[in-house]
Amino acid sequence: MAERPREIIKRNLFSDNQVLRQILGICSSLAVTNTMRNSLVMGIGLSFVTALSSLTLSAMRNIIPHRVRMLVQTLVIAAYVIFLDLLLKAYLPDISKQLGPYVGLIITNCIIMGRAEAYAQQNKPVASMLDGLFAGLGYTLVLMIISLIREVMGFGTLFGINVNVLNLQTWTIMIMPPAAFFIIGGLIWGLSARALRRAGKEKEA
């Protein structure tokens, strides 16, 4: 039975979040989350590519030969990433300069291929697009939470604006990738513990 849009959104944002529940896209979650602006731009770029590639791959799902499906997925994803790069360079040069190396990194994000394999292969185009979009937004949400902690504690800024009014000592470790390990670990722990508690309660009832 087809999932309702509301379920797709809720699943991707919370109960089956790509980063915290599927443990996908960890590499970029560690690398780009030391400032909020970087996280936001990366998240939006990824959502755009995931939505469009899921839509395209789902529309073609009945004519793609099974044994080359991964080649096709890579081709489609790479094409959209290059297109996004050109679009940004032409119309949003400032953001393009900021993003520079990230745009290429989007291709290697396992969330995109994960959604193509796990969802777009079996589902209708519009549902797949929604699934891809919200998988990306779920990723963005987690990145924003991590970078909120890291930017405030590491730089004393928020979106580049100084919020360290008390002039406290900033933590250099928060700028470094290891800090993201601890924060992601903590978030995964918290979410898993909650899911376990819920499962336990359901059993009792």
Place this chain on the structure above:
Amino acid sequence: MKRGYLYTVLFMVILSAVFTFALAASYEGFKPAINLNAALQQERAVLDAFGLDQGLSNEEASQKYDEVIREGEIAGLTVPVYEEDGQVMGYALPIEGAGLWGTIRGYLGINARLDEATGLVFTEQNETPGLGGRIDEPQFKEQFRGLPIAQGDAIRYGQNQGVQLDAVTGATQTSSAILRILNSALDDFFAGEGN
């Protein structure tokens, strides 16, 4: 459904052709805008190296560039020269070298007496976003405005003839690469200038 090899091969060939064509077409469509942005970025970078790009709009920057910048020669190099009322105010020395991940390109503005930097700008860098990438933020770049330079005296982090220069925290490799690039460019420049 099981399909033959021929179908698979044909499918890939056609699909690749379609996507390649679509991308090539969109590149052609975007090219004028991209080239315009690239040229403008270059002009703004040169202006910024002289500290002239203070809150200018794109049109104002382009106009200002045409007004005060011309191509000139110094130390055997053709570089953008900043002139006001026929008087040379400074030179934009192109810098280029390997960073931690990719090539770093940009300009180091130098005053007419060749004893002070007027500013450092980057036109291309692929350093780690949030770490080495912070070389492109004002906090790091602004330190180079008014930094004393001299022949045979390398720029270093710490004191430069009484002026403090700080590296980027957490980006030792990139910070060192910047000094290496700047000092090698300055060495070549002064060597050429001496002849």
